[in-house]
Amino acid sequence: MTTAASFEKNLTDAKQHLARFKAEPALHLINGEPTASVAGEIFANRSPIDNSHLGDVASGTAHDIDAAAAAARDSSERWRNTPGEQRKRILHNVADAIEARASEIAVLESVDTGQAIRFMSAAALRGAENFRFFADRAPTASDGLALPSAHHLNYTSRRAIGPVGVITPWNTPFMLSTWKIAPALAAGCTVVHKPAEWSPISANVLAEAALEAGLPPGVLNVVHGMGETAGRALTEHPDIAAVAFVGESVTGSLIQTQSAPTLKRLHFELGGKNPVIVFDDADLERAADAVIFMIYSLNGERCTSSSRLLVQRSIHDDFIEALTAKLRRIVVGHPLDPDTVIGPLIHPDHCEKVRSYIELAEAEGATVVAGRPPDASLFAGSLADGSLAKGNLAPRNFVTPMLFSNARNDMRIAQEEIFGPVLTAIAFDSEDEAVALANDTDYGLAAYIWTSDVGRAHRVADALDVGMVWVNSQNVRHLPTPFGGMKRSGIGRDGGDWSFDFYMETKNVAVAYESHTIPKLGG
Ligand code: NAD
Numbered sequence: 001m002t003t004a005a006s007f008e009k010n011l012t013d014a015k016q017h018l019a020r021f022k023a024e025p026a027l028h029l030i031n032g033e034p035t036a037s038v039a040g041e042i043f044a045n046r047s048p049i050d051n052s053h054l055g056d057v058a059s060g061t062a063h064d065i066d067a068a069a070a071a072a073r074d075s076s077e078r079w080r081n082t083p084g085e086q087r088k089r090i091l092h093n094v095a096d097a098i099e100a101r102a103s104e105i106a107v108l109e110s111v112d113t114g115q116a117i118r119f120m121s122a123a124a125l126r127g128a129e130n131f132r133f134f135a136d137r138a139p140t141a142s143d144g145l146a147l148p149s150a151h152h153l154n155y156t157s158r159r160a161i162g163p164v165g166v167i168t169p170w171n172t173p174f175m176l177s178t179w180k181i182a183p184a185l186a187a188g189c190t191v192v193h194k195p196a197e198w199s200p201i202s203a204n205v206l207a208e209a210a211l212e213a214g215l216p217p218g219v220l221n222v223v224h225g226m227g228e229t230a231g232r233a234l235t236e237h238p239d240i241a242a243v244a245f246v247g248e249s250v251t252g253s254l255i256q257t258q259s260a261p262t263l264k265r266l267h268f269e270l271g272g273k274n275p276v277i278v279f280d281d282a283d284l285e286r287a288a289d290a291v292i293f294m295i296y297s298l299n300g301e302r303c304t305s306s307s308r309l310l311v312q313r314s315i316h317d318d319f320i321e322a323l324t325a326k327l328r329r330i331v332v333g334h335p336l337d338p339d340t341v342i343g344p345l346i347h348p349d350h351c352e353k354v355r356s357y358i359e360l361a362e363a364e365g366a367t368v369v370a371g372r373p374p375d376a377s378l379f380a381g382s383l384a385d386g387s388l389a390k391g392n393l394a395p396r397n398f399v400t401p402m403l404f405s406n407a408r409n410d411m412r413i414a415q416e417e418i419f420g421p422v423l424t425a426i427a428f429d430s431e432d433e434a435v436a437l438a439n440d441t442d443y444g445l446a447a448y449i450w451t452s453d454v455g456r457a458h459r460v461a462d463a464l465d466v467g468m469v470w471v472n473s474q475n476v477r478h479l480p481t482p483f484g485g486m487k488r489s490g491i492g493r494d495g496g497d498w499s500f501d502f503y504m505e506t507k508n509v510a511v512a513y514e515s516h517t518i519p520k521l522g523g
Contacts, residue, residue, distance in 0.1 A: 031253025
């Protein structure tokens with residue numbers, strides 16, 4: 001299929017799948033039933049493509065969270081006691097259902113978030129993979145250890161912690177939700193999901209697919225709404241035992257405070273300002289491709305994006321030139337176009353914030369290598385018809401890839417998470433300096449090291465204050481490995497058994513061999 005034909009097909013598919021969201025508000029899903037808000041409130045959902053109205057969405061309050069938490073609580077015992085083999089079968093069915101609807105999920109997600117279809121197609125399938133991975137582990141999730149001592153046999157077992165809240169952001173909402181919800185369900189927890197208000201649609205598709213696949217009603221509930229109302233009520237609810245949150249670091253702090261009175265277990269995946277360190281002995285062609293990929297894919301709206309380039313001074317100019325040549329060829333445009341790499345940013349407010357860093361970079365004394373306004377031809381059409389057509393793109397939502405060089409690490413462009421396609425480059429002279437610069441940030445999510453010196457790769461990886469390091473690689477996820485950050489980037493790890501550590505309680509049972517002495521008090 002030609003690119004043009006493929007775009008037309010994506011647009012037709014998107015409109016077909018959007019029709020029901022236009023016709024009826026997207027409702028909460030509580031106890032298996034589409035449910036309007038108790039207060040009858042709704043909010044408007046808009047596409048970042050042209051800011052057109054995609055439909056209304058139920059806006060939840062504490063009353064809706066009460067209903068969803070009650071459904072999750074009432075189905076908790078039965079789901080926890082459902083044999084692991086059965087949970088495994090059901091979760092594989094959910095993965096099948098996601099695969100069957102993958103193209104629907106991809107186009108909806110693309111229109112709702114502005115992320116390019118080439119990435120959203122892969123993300124939809126990753127959602128199914130997440131379910132399969134954790135489904136396979138459901139039968140052994142409660143296994144424990146035997147820890148014998150001289151006079152006792154100690155053994156451990158695990159069981160689901162209970163109903164959990166899952167709160168997700170807008171950047172890759174479907175994939176991220178499955179990454180949280182699949183292990184929770186595999187562990188035997190029931191879930192109340194509060195999706196991001198800027199990209200709510202795919203949460204309904206996931207919950208519907210799960211119900212159709214045989215997940216019992218009440219096991220996965222969705223409540224839409226604002227963070228300060230629905231999100232807050234979820235974090236404060238006494239029936240919710242734990243909250244898995246993905247979002248900004250400041251929101252994480254708020255959630256810690258909100259959930260303190262009910263002593264919740266918390267798991268946080270927060271922001272990042274991830275360094276990519278390029279030494280002069282690296283394979284520079286591969287390094288340049290990886291740097292470009294890790295900051296300009298997914299609109300740069302990616303927690304693990306390599307937003308801070310630390311490059312050895314001896315190769316600084318050549319490397320920046322190579323990056324500049326590549327980024328000039330990056331296609332900015334309609335997210336349903338298969339050629340597009342950078343689509344519209346999620347919201348005009350967010351786009352304005354991202355753009356403001358150009359002025360800031362100049363004011364701080366860095367060099368703005370790239371960041372020109374998008375080509376006017378993108379905006380030649382009309383915004384009035386809400387047709388999502390090519391040409392009818394919202395100028396306020398688009399940026400081109402930005403690159404700032406000659407920056408210092410103490411500048412705001414080097415310290416703040418911009419969450420857009422913006423790369424800040426800083427030169428360094430020695431290995432020690434590179435490590436010091438990399439660690440000189442409040443964040444500690446991921447880092448990338450490019451060098452052909454094996455000893456140096458290990459030394460630097462060991463010295464970095466981050467949860468994840470990739471050496472000579474872009475971010476390639478292997479699901480059994482731990483995912484998460486240090487410092488202001490998060491608390492806890494996901495992936496493999498780490499996910500079960502969060503969603504399950506561990507119990508120790510000590511059984512005496514009846515050989516030990518029991519102190520006799522009172523004769
Ligand atoms: P956000 O913190 O503004 O919102 C995330 C979610 O929290 C939304 O559903 C929102 O409604 C809800 N929320 C907001 N205030 C709340 C409150 N007081 N109580 C409860 N819930 C509340 O984040 P965002 O802007 O949607 O997402 C971007 C952020 O997410 C970036 O900082 C990014 O780095 C981070 N992120 C991190 C990871 C990771 O794995 N570390 C992955 C993706 C995104």
